[in-house]
Amino acid sequence: MTQKSGSTSCTISSFAMAAFIGALATIVFRIFAGYLWTQSIFLGGLVIVALGVVFAYIFCRELPALQDVQAPGADRKPVPQPGEAPAPGVDKAVEAEPVKVPEPARAAAPDPGEVAAAGEGTRPEALSAARDGKADNLKEIKGIGPKLEKLCNTLGFYHFDQIASWSADEVAWVDQNLEGFKGRVTRDEWVAQAKVLAAGGETEFSKKVDDGKVY
Numbered sequence: 034m035t036q037k038s039g040s041t042s043c044t045i046s047s048f049a050m051a052a053f054i055g056a057l058a059t060i061v062f063r064i065f066a067g068y069l070w071t072q073s074i075f076l077g078g079l080v081i082v083a084l085g086v087v088f089a090y091i092f093c094r095e096l097p098a099l100q101d102v103q104a105p106g107a108d109r110k111p112v113p114q115p116g117e118a119p120a121p122g123v124d125k126a127v128e129a130e131p132v133k134v135p136e137p138a139r140a141a142a143p144d145p146g147e148v149a150a151a152g153e154g155t156r157p158e159a160l161s162a163a164r165d166g167k168a169d170n171l172k173e174i175k176g177i178g179p180k181l182e183k184l185c186n187t188l189g190f191y192h193f194d195q196i197a198s199w200s201a202d203e204v205a206w207v208d209q210n211l212e213g214f215k216g217r218v219t220r221d222e223w224v225a226q227a228k229v230l231a232a233g234g235e236t237e238f239s240k241k242v243d244d245g246k247v248y
Contacts, residue, residue: 040093047088048081055081154205157198159189169193172248173230173239176221179248181214196227 059077062068068076163169168191171182188210190196199207199218208218218224229236241247 043093044089047092048085051081051084051088054084153209154207155200155202156206156210157190157195157203160191160195161189163191169230170242171196173236173242174221174223174226175236175238176217176223181211181217184211184214193227193231196223197231199224 055077058080059073062073062076063070066073163186168186171177171185171190171193172179174193174196177185185191188207190207204218204224208216211217226236226238230239235243238247
C-alpha cells in the first residue's frame with residue numbers, strides 16, 4: 034500500500050511539473066508564435082501530457098533494492114591455497130586443479146643479417162692525406178653530403194677507388210663508425226656508385242652535382 038501511494042504521489046508531482054511547463058508553452062505559442070488562444074491551449078495540453086508521461090517514467094519507475102543486487106563474483110567458491118584444508122562445499126575438481134604458471138616469453142632469435150650488420154667488421158685501408166693533395170669529390174656519391182664527406186676524410190677515405198674496393202666486412206665497419214650516419218654505406222649503395230665513378234663513368238646523381246644542381 035505504501036509503495037503504491039508513493040508511486041501515485043510521484044506521478045502527480047511529475048504531471049504538476051509538466052503542467053507548469055505546459056502553461057509557459059501556451060503563453061509562448063500565443064504571444065510569440067501568434068497562435069489563437071484555443072490553438073495555444075491545445076498545444077500546451079499536448080506538451081503537458083507528453084512531458085507528464087516522460088517525467089513519470091524517468092522519476093517514478095521502480096529501481097531494484099540494493100540488497101537484491103549481487104556483487105560480481107559473489108557466487109564464486111573460494112579456491113584453497115596449497116597446504117590448506119578445502120573450505121566446506123568446495124568442489125573436489127577445483128581442489129585438485131593445479132595452478133598453471135605462465136611460462137616467460139622467449140625472445141625471438143635475432144636475424145642473421147642484423148647480427149652481421151652489428152658486427153665491427155674490418156677497417157678498410159685508410160690514407161693519411163689525399164693523393165697528390167687532391168681528393169675526389171665524394172659528394173658525387175648519392176648519400177654523401179658535405180658533412181659526411183668531411184667525416185669520410187677524417188677516417189682516411191678520400192677517393193672513389195678506396196670506397197669501390199671495400200669488402201662486405203669493410204662496409205660493415207664503416208657503417209658502424211659513421212657517427213650520426215650509421216648504415217648509410219649499405220643503404221645508399223656507396224660501393225656500387227664508387228665503382229662507376231672510379232672507372233671514370235658518371236651516374237645520374239653525379240651529373241647533377243657537376244652541374245651545380247645539388248649542394
